[in-house]
Amino acid sequence: MASESVPTSGRWRPTGGHRGAVSRPRLQGRSARPARVAPTAPVTRVPRSDSGRGRVVLDVQNLRTYFFTYDGVVRALEGINLQARAGETTGVVGETGCGKSVTAFSVARLVSEPGRVISGKILLNGVDLLWGLDREARYRRIGTTGRVKVSRNFGEIRAANQRVGSVRGRGVGMIFQEPTQAMNPVFSISDQLGESLLLHRGVEILDGLLRADRVAPPIGPIVEEGPGIAPPKRGGVHTSPEIEQALELYLNAAAQGDSASIRSTAADLARRMGLPSVATELVQYARTAGKPTARLRRMAMRSLRRVHLGAMQRRYIRHLRRVEVLRQRLNGVYLEEMKLERHNRVGIGAVRVRMRLEKLRHFYFGIRGIKRRMYRPLRNELFWRTVEQLEQVRIANPAQVARGYPHELSGGMLQRAMIAMALSCQPTLLLADEPTTALDVTIQAQILDLMRQLRESVGTAIVLITHDLGVVAEVCDHVNVMYAGIIVENGPVTEVFRRPLHPYTHGLLASIPRFDQPDRDLQTIPGAVPNLIHPPPGCRFHPRCPYAMPICKEVRPEPQLQGPDHLVACHLYGGAEETSPAEGEGGEVVEGETAPADDLAEPLVPPPS
Ligand SMILES: Nc1ncnc2c1ncn2[C@@H]1O[C@H](COP(=O)(O)OP(=O)(O)O)[C@@H](O)[C@H]1O
Ligand code: SF4
Ligand SMILES: [Mg+2]
Structure with a gap:
């Protein structure tokens, strides 16, 4: 699995490579500085928004993907x-x-x-993710067998993966159809979500910890400040009056069991600490009813003090932050280079910086003995941030689920945990592959609502893949x-649903049960999706199409504009014969005809443009 904003499997701390006596690698500003990029070559422009619609985040052009079996x-x-x-759902x-x-x-990718992927363009915010694709592999037909030999250039593939990984970065989140594809069975849910969070929002999280450390009550019994009380010594014994006051309000709210005021007082405490995850933790503690106030007070104090860092921990967090900043800068350099279409210029210097970063990460996680103590505050923070994410996808007992392992969760819960992982990075593009298919109807609605909120608050572009036309009608702008x-x-949802043009779209819509037409018979599309090793020639739908004409078996129809933004690829609308399926009688079904792969008119890999 890619390690960038696509939800990652695995754990959030790399396996320690350097154990035992390791000389401390130095982090020098000079070597870390990214290479300077001269703005010379033209930048691929992201199309500007027209007619008030959002800018194009993803532009896929003529994409071909083959499986060489x-x-x-x-x-x-x-x-x-x-x-x-x-801001739109497609x-x-x-x-x-x-x-x-x-x-x-x-x-x-x-x-x-x-x-x-053998050809095409995938422009993500104007940067082509398929740049240099023709150098990654060569294809050669084996005799007349219809099979193809693929010779891969692994150096080019590795370089492309690194480039694409850094550009994709925080940009793309993905919800997989199969949640088990995205989860590693041997790590807990909080480890896996935490890894994703640290990778994409590392600097923000580490900054939060350092900020909270400055105001966190020190370890020791609490003593009220006041006139006549001597100022505390180091390793101190007091808490600030504001925090103590906010704590009292929280405890009162918890004693009354009023969940709204528990939330608001916990949020107030978290705001004073500068660490939002504290609110999640306090709300969770207060939820377990029946706790005596003294015990809840102790638990709350422990929560406030978990960010109190020792000298070594503080140093470790600062260094880790520096590593994260460097990683982001390096990704920025890759992005600039790719925008300028000068991919090869990110050369040895950048690779060295990247290797150094990896060494540093291993070093900080790899010291035996003190390792656990060093990352404990960070681990706690990631745990509570994970709980926060799980709460957002309406998981009932998020702290327990966060501690659990994938095999302990039901399919629906796992799906929601994965959705939480994809949403946590607030991606600019979210690819959601059947996100709600495995969920109960009530949860489906909540998840779709969550995606809608993300779209509205962050302006995420969502590509929603589904076979449920009801979901499309409910949440999509374009289909x-x-x-x-x-x-x-393809076209705007209202237009395609009101005036479907392609016979296949007709078939899909006719197969939906309708409450308002109880007497209507449900229709099905005869036949099945063809074997794509030998797809039917011409229009791929012709063996199942009731309106098939002789031309349909020979010529592949090109998309034609049939209204504002409404494209359809069918000979019925290309001037061959103007019979709308809505009006037509329904013709003869042509039995499945296939063509050998070698007979296809187009070359296997078109020459690079
Ligand atoms: N790993 C694979 N090897 C061979 N063929 C594959 C593989 N993955 C997908 N395909 C083929 O690609 C086509 C599209 O599959 P898929 O995208 O999974 O369909 P769906 O629309 O149901 O998501 C199918 O014909 C499938 O057989
Ligand atoms: S091109 Fe021909 S076969 Fe294909 S959908 Fe249109 S009418 Fe049917
Ligand atoms: Mg699928």
Whole structure:
């Protein structure tokens, strides 16, 4: 799994590489400074917003993804065009096996073997993630077997992964169809969410800890400040009057059991500490009813003091912060280089800095004995931030779930934990692959609402993949209807639902049960999605289409504009014959015809443009 903003499996602390006696690596400002980039080459411009719509965050152009199997080449995506705009939800619908998940994996550049993205452009905020793709692999047909030999250039693939990883960075979050794909079974949920949080919001978290350390009550019994009381010595015994006052209010609220005032007083305490996760912790403590006030007071004090850092811990957190800042800067350098389309200029210097960062991380996590004490405050903080994220996805007992392991959770809970992981980085682009399919209806609504909130507050562009047209109608602004690796119709949701043009869209809509038409028979689309090793020639839908014409078996229809923003790829609208499926009688179904892969008109890999 990629280690950037796509939710990561694994743990948040790297395995200690340097154990035992290690000389302390120095972090010199000079070597850490990113290479300077001269703004010479033209920058790929992100299209400006038109007609009040958000800017284009993701622009996929003519994307092809194939799987090179022993049976032959699976042409999973055949020239996909897709746009996602800031603050909008773009739906992708279609039957199982149409290529929806492969689209999401291709955009995140996570297609696994034996698959490869073989051509196209994926512009993420104007930066092409597929730059240099033609150097990563060569393809050669093996005789007339229909099979293809792929020769990979692993050096280029590694370099591309590093470039893409740093650009993708905090930008892309992904919710996988299968939650087990995103979770590592041997690490607890809090470790896995914590890793993601530290990777994407590390500087913010470490800053918070250092800030809270300055106001945290020191370790020791609490003594009220007041006239006549001597100022405390080091290792002290007092707490600031404001914090003590806020603590009393919180304890009163907890004694009355009023959850609204518990929340507000806990939030007030957290604000005074400068650490939002303290509020989550205090609310959790107060929830376990029946605690005597003295015990709750002790627990609350422990919570306030968990950020009280010792000298070594403070040094460790400061160093770790420096490492995180350097990593961000390095990602910035990659981004600049990719914008300027000078990818090769990030050379040996950057690689050295990156190696040094890795060494530093290993060093700080790898010291036996003091290691646990060093990262305890950070680990506590990540734990409570994880609880906060889990609360947001409406998990009932978040602290318990955070301590648990993936196999201890039900499918729906695991799905929600993964959604929490994807949302925690507040990505600019969220790829959600069937996010609510495994959830109860009530939870579905809550999750969709959460995604809507994220879209509105952060302006995230959401690509929502689903086979549920009801969900599309409810939350999407735009919809892309996909069939057998091709987008056959796309446009604004209201337009496509009111005036569906493609026979496949018609079929999908006709198969939805309607309350307002109880006498209507549910219709199905005859046949099944074809085997994509031998996709039907011409229009891939023709073996199932009731309106198929002779031309449909030979010529692939190109997308035609049929209204504002409404595109449809069908010969019925290309001037061949003007019969709308809405008006037509329903013709003959052509039985499945397939063409051998070698007969396809287009070359396997088109020459780079
Ligand atoms: N690892 C793989 N190896 C071979 N073919 C694959 C692989 N993953 C997906 N495919 C093929 O890609 C096509 C699209 O699959 P997918 O994107 O998972 O469909 P869905 O629309 O249901 O998400 C299918 O024909 C599937 O057989
Ligand atoms: S009418 Fe022809 S082009 Fe249109 S969907 Fe049917 S088979 Fe395809
Ligand atoms: Mg899928």
